[in-house]
Amino acid sequence: MTAADDRTGDQAEYDVVVLGAGPTGENLADRVHAAGLTAVVVESELVGGECSYWACMPSKALLRPVVALAEAGRVGGARQAVTGSPDVPAVLERRDAFASHWKDDGQVSWLESAGIDLVRGHGRLDGERRVVVTGPDGGERVLTARHAVAVCTGSGAALPPLPGIEEARPWTSREAVSAKEAPRRLAVVGGGVVAVEMATAWRALGSEVTLLVRGDGLLPRLEPFAGELVAKGLTEAGVTVRTGVSVTGLSRADAAGPVTLTLDDGGRLDTDEILFATGRFPRTADLGLDSVGLEPGSWLTVDDTCRVTAVEGGWLYAAGDVNHRALLTHQGKYQARIAGAVIAARAQGEAVQPGPWGPHAATADSAAVPAVVFTDPEVASVGLSAADAEREGRRIRVVDHDLGAVAGAALFADGYRGQARMVVDLDRGHLVGATFVGSGVGELLHSATVAIAGEVPVERLWHAVPSYPTISEIWLRLLETYRG
Ligand SMILES: Cc1cc2nc3c(=O)[nH]c(=O)nc-3n(C[C@H](O)[C@H](O)[C@H](O)COP(=O)(O)OP(=O)(O)OC[C@H]3O[C@@H](n4cnc5c(N)ncnc54)[C@H](O)[C@@H]3O)c2cc1C
Numbered sequence: 001m002t003a004a005d006d007r008t009g010d011q012a013e014y015d016v017v018v019l020g021a022g023p024t025g026e027n028l029a030d031r032v033h034a035a036g037l038t039a040v041v042v043e044s045e046l047v048g049g050e051c052s053y054w055a056c057m058p059s060k061a062l063l064r065p066v067v068a069l070a071e072a073g074r075v076g077g078a079r080q081a082v083t084g085s086p087d088v089p090a091v092l093e094r095r096d097a098f099a100s101h102w103k104d105d106g107q108v109s110w111l112e113s114a115g116i117d118l119v120r121g122h123g124r125l126d127g128e129r130r131v132v133v134t135g136p137d138g139g140e141r142v143l144t145a146r147h148a149v150a151v152c153t154g155s156g157a158a159l160p161p162l163p164g165i166e167e168a169r170p171w172t173s174r175e176a177v178s179a180k181e182a183p184r185r186l187a188v189v190g191g192g193v194v195a196v197e198m199a200t201a202w203r204a205l206g207s208e209v210t211l212l213v214r215g216d217g218l219l220p221r222l223e224p225f226a227g228e229l230v231a232k233g234l235t236e237a238g239v240t241v242r243t244g245v246s247v248t249g250l251s252r253a254d255a256a257g258p259v260t261l262t263l264d265d266g267g268r269l270d271t272d273e274i275l276f277a278t279g280r281f282p283r284t285a286d287l288g289l290d291s292v293g294l295e296p297g298s299w300l301t302v303d304d305t306c307r308v309t310a311v312e313g314g315w316l317y318a319a320g321d322v323n324h325r326a327l328l329t330h331q332g333k334y335q336a337r338i339a340g341a342v343i344a345a346r347a348q349g350e351a352v353q354p355g356p357w358g359p360h361a362a363t364a365d366s367a368a369v370p371a372v373v374f375t376d377p378e379v380a381s382v383g384l385s386a387a388d389a390e391r392e393g394r395r396i397r398v399v400d401h402d403l404g405a406v407a408g409a410a411l412f413a414d415g416y417r418g419q420a421r422m423v424v425d426l427d428r429g430h431l432v433g434a435t436f437v438g439s440g441v442g443e444l445l446h447s448a449t450v451a452i453a454g455e456v457p458v459e460r461l462w463h464a465v466p467s468y469p470t471i472s473e474i475w476l477r478l479l480e481t482y483r484g
């Protein structure tokens with residue numbers, strides 16, 4: 001299919017060069033390789049990316065034991081048997097194992113077995129289809145792509161420009177998921193997903209946690225009841241949740257001592273560690289974007305095929321966090337599957353089918369992004385919130401139901417607390433959004449994702465019978481309420 005590669009010395013040519021070996025880059029390389037193209041991945045840190053070592057895996061490994069324990073405490077009969085608090089060293093040890101002890105041998109072996117080459121070092125674009133990699137020893141290697149370069153360099157934790165922030169050595173998400181012990185006091189700034197998950201974990205592992213939220217509630221992009229129920233859960237767990245407050249400055253006078261925060265309400269707060277969970281920046285500042293006419297440090301805007309629209313010639317793609325479409329591992333991997341198929345089709349002279357829901361369009365990025373917040377209670381959402389749907393000018397019907405009123409939920413936990421909402425587009429006759437809050441709802445979410453991505457008519461859902469007595473019976477209650 002392609003001419004033999006020249007992969008000797010300081011130069012090498014491949015069909016596809018992938019920058020970044022996170023979940024997105026790995027999957028994209030795998031897809032193009034499976035389609036018969038040659039691929040190389042460039043990685044400056046660990047193969048596996050943020051998700052494996054400093055995000056999804058270690059954070060969920062911290063959360064699972066503490067949520068399991070809390071859930072057991074809400075089941076009569078089990079409650080009496082689990083009277084202790086989490087075994088912190090054991091939790092951290094399990095977390096370390098899930099982060100592969102911050103070693104990437106396993107994922108490197110997978111790349112080898114998949115037939116994908118790895119070049120370690122920092123990659124930069126150097127004009128059309130050319131990448132220069134600076135290796136760990138400072139040496140340079142030039143990689144040329146016959147067909148495509150895919151930027152999958154992800155995102156980093158954004159810190160606000162506050163006086164004293166660098167000297168105070170705050171935690172970002174990386175320190176929050178990899179810390180070796182629970183600080184006595186932890187302040188968490190932000191009301192998004194990282195903030196609420198880390199407040200949940202470290203509170204249960206022994207820290208006194210204060211959550212400082214500048215807005216008036218948590219998880220502001222989701223249905224309002226999600227943030228309200230999570231705030232209730234955090235408060236009951238002993239987290240101090242303060243809304244409408246911003247940090248204006250911070251200092252750590254003694255390197256081994258506490259941090260003092262100044263707040264915009266005139267108050268001060270002393271804490272042993274402070275986590276800024278205040279969003280992400282694209283890892284594009286030092287990527288040679290200027291060599292192809294793009295702004296260094298910008299998010300890379302792509303079309304539904306994941307092609308960077310501002311660069312001519314159709315050879316530059318961006319997938320995963322770096323394109324800012326949906327900052328989630330599963331969406332990055334989905335984009336990788338789509339972009340991989342697009343690159344292979346174009347390389348092989350086949351027609352690209354960019355229409356919605358076709359093989360070459362990441363349509364779900366705008367219509368059906370599922371997300372689970374692993375707090376106690378959990379939040380599981382997919383598609384549009386009611387407010388989003390209204391903003392889009394859709395004619396909708398919002399159907400709410402108490403999740404605790406379902407027999408399966410009552411069995412799952414004594415006094416089960418939860419809420420469910422479906423958003424129906426009345427003109428299209430199918431769901432465009434769904435949100436569930438409550439214990440165990442993460443595993444319920446895919447049913448709603450299928451209903452939305454499949455544009456299943458609401459009337460047909462009446463025939464999708466949930467098992468008794470499971471929490472999934474919430475579907476029946478929502479549909480009964482909808483039909484009246
Ligand atoms: C605390 C936390 C918890 C999260 N939990 C979840 C979760 O439970 N579920 C979920 O779906 N998502 C979660 N996310 C989001 C998820 O981590 C990201 O969406 C995902 O990692 C994005 O994958 P990616 O491949 O696009 O980028 P990344 O995982 O960031 O990988 C990018 C890779 O590119 C490399 N790189 C960057 N620049 C260069 C360069 N110039 N040259 C060579 N290599 C380079 C980096 O070293 C990195 O390895 C979480 C995020 C955080 C912060």
Ligand SMILES: NC(=O)c1ccc[n+]([C@@H]2O[C@H](COP(=O)([O-])OP(=O)(O)OC[C@H]3O[C@@H](n4cnc5c(N)ncnc54)[C@H](O)[C@@H]3O)[C@@H](O)[C@H]2O)c1
Pocket residue numbers: 160189190191192193194195197213214215220246247277278279280326327328371372373374
């Ligand atoms: N379970 C999961 O799937 C999971 C878990 C963690 C993270 N993630 C992903 O990672 C991404 C990053 O998460 P995140 O929580 O860092 O970002 P986020 O965008 O979800 O939340 C950041 C919050 O910080 C607030 N903020 C920003 N600047 C601030 C400032 N100067 N002072 C006070 N507050 C400020 C914002 O208003 C926002 O509410 C998310 O988009 C999410 O998709 C997913």
